[in-house]
Amino acid sequence: GEDVEQSLFLSVREGDSSVINCTYTDSSSTYLYWYKQEPGAGLQLLTYIFSNMDMKQDQRLTVLLNKKDKHLSLRIADTQTGDSAIYFCAETPGNTGKLIFGQGTTLQVKP
């Protein structure tokens, strides 16, 4: 089946690292994505990882993929107040382009 689970809320202090976790069920997903949604705005693609990779780094963002456990994480280094938003993990079963989203993790960054 197609299902993506995320924890609902994370609070960190400015300058700390944030780690947002996600589990997915469809092993045929070729790509896994992280999207960011700020209040009143659409979804912004942050980064993605191909299913045959273990890790991808992009500036302050690090994505880790454990394909055996179907676990994905997003680490944000040196978290800033501007990083406060809802973060969605998404899988793409097969190669159809269809995105299956988790319910989102609200990241609160305290000054």
Added chain:
Amino acid sequence: EAGVAQSPRYKIIEKRQSVAFWCNPISGHATLYWYQQILGQGPKLLIQFQNNGVVDDSQLPKDRFSAERLKGVDSTLKIQPAKLEDSAVYLCASSLQQFSTDTQYFGPGTRLTVL
């Protein structure tokens, strides 16, 4: 490059009324998606078009929802009649093609409130 445009941004209607949303994708994008995002949840795909043909409408409540993309560019999503549970943000996205390698770009969404 212009992004995905949607209108209206907000709509308030009473239950049993009809409503229509409009989406203009990024120029040259063959694939267009409509997602429904209920408050506190992630977006859920309603329908996927490739040019003017439907690729996936398995989660579209066809008794009340309809969508079209007649010339393979703009698209409209209609709800008739609306129910209270249709209150949500309706997001349109487009991508170059329909494959997982093609990034989806999202519009700002239309927030629908059904009273």
